[in-house]
Each structure stands twice: as structure tokens, then as C-alpha cells.
Amino acid sequence: SAVISQKPSRDICQRGTSLTIQCQVDSQVTMMFWYRQQPGQSLTLIATANQGSEATYESGFVIDKFPISRPNLTFSTLTVSNMSPEDSSIYLCSVEKDEVQHFGDGTRLSIL
Amino acid sequence: GIQVEQSPPDLILQEGANSTLRCNFSDSVNNLQWFHQNPWGQLINLFYIPSGTKQNGRLSATTVATERYSLLYISSSQTTDSGVYFCAAASNDYKLSFGAGTTVTVRA
Numbered sequence: 001s002a003v004i005s006q007k008p009s010r011d012i013c014q015r016g017t018s019l020t021i022q023c024q025v026d027s028q029v030t031m032m033f034w035y036r037q038q039p040g041q042s043l044t045l046i047a048t049a050n051q052g053s054e055a056t057y058e059s060g061f062v063i064d065k066f067p068i069s070r071p072n073l074t075f076s077t078l079t080v081s082n083m084s085p086e087d088s089s090i091y092l093c094s095v096e097k098d099e100v101q102h103f104g105d106g107t108r109l110s111i112l
Numbered sequence: 113g114i115q116v117e118q119s120p121p122d123l124i125l126q127e128g129a130n131s132t133l134r135c136n137f138s139d140s141v142n143n144l145q146w147f148h149q150n151p152w153g154q155l156i157n158l159f160y161i162p163s164g165t166k167q168n169g170r171l172s173a174t175t176v177a178t179e180r181y182s183l184l185y186i187s188s189s190q191t192t193d194s195g196v197y198f199c200a201a202a203s204n205d206y207k208l209s210f211g212a213g214t215t216v217t218v219r220a
Binding site for chain 1: 143145147153154155157160198200206208209210211212213
């Protein structure tokens, strides 16, 4: 299995500001995934982060809004830029280990 | 991408009851997983089951890949089973697509 630590667990931010979410895994993994879960909704994949290359973004998500870093095989960050109230969601980091998808506890983000 | 549909959207159970949750998917899959999101938002993997049957305690799951559906069985439900159950599938790539979920409420 994999243990995933996400920071911060929650935050309240002002519109127009940016927040960086950190994700640390207890073992080396090739791919790390970032998901968004809007209130009362399911999970939507934002992007896949590979070490040493640009992240791959899904339709509807762009690098300028959600820049991602992947400096090594156990760590990644997701930045939510120029936030608006529509960005209020839970952001989750995920990895696949032994065919099973594991998730961090998520970052609950509220934008005022 | 692959489409994943779950039913029913909501389920209310009396403690001790059994239930079946269904997941239909639009294409052949190489990856099918069930998750439970508890009331605190934590997402726990229940099964990796692209085909066949698995059991883990009071939970079991069956995937009939040729007919493009998977079932999650909850037996002797407990209040701690409350939460949202998600089915997620991938077809020929690593990207999981999630269904809308089934919200289960177990009443004491």
C-alpha cells in the first residue's frame, strides 16, 4: 500500500490569491495524480504528474491555472492560481501502487 | 473516455440489511475499482476488480467484464458503512474515470 500526506488539510483563501498544495508519498512512484471534487460531486482528474517531464492536463484544465511540480519520485505540488469562489473544492493527490489507487486525505479549499 | 454510471444514486438501509450497488461502464476495462468515501471525506480503496469476484469481510464485489458491469454487495450493514461509494474504471490507459457515486445511509 501507499501512505500519502497532503498539506494543508484545509484553507480559506481570498479571491485572486494562489495556494500551493503539497503531496508526499512514502515510496517512489512513477505517476502522481491530482483530482478535484467539487461540493457534492464526484472526482475529476485534473492532471497526471511524471517526474522529469511536464504534467499532462485533462480537458478543461490548463497549466496557467493549475501549475504542477514533480521534483522527485515521492513529491508533487499543485498550485491553484488566481482563485475564484468556483475553485472551492476538495483537491486530492493520488498514486497507484500494486494496481490499487490510493488517495491522500485531500485539501478542502474555500474561496471567499 | 470511458463513461461510468452508478445506481442507485441514494440508498437508505436499516442496520443489518443487505444491499447491492451497481456500476455500468461503456467500454472494455483493464482497471475497475470500488472506493468508499466516509463522512469525513477520506477515500478508501475497497477492491481492485477488473474481472471476477472478490470478498473482504462483509463486502464483496463481482465484475462481469463481457457485460460491462460490476456489483458491490454490502451484507449485514452497519452505521459505519455510511458514506459515498464510487466505482472508477479505466480502458486501455491509466486514467480512472469515476462514476457519480451511490450515497448510502445506514440507520441504527
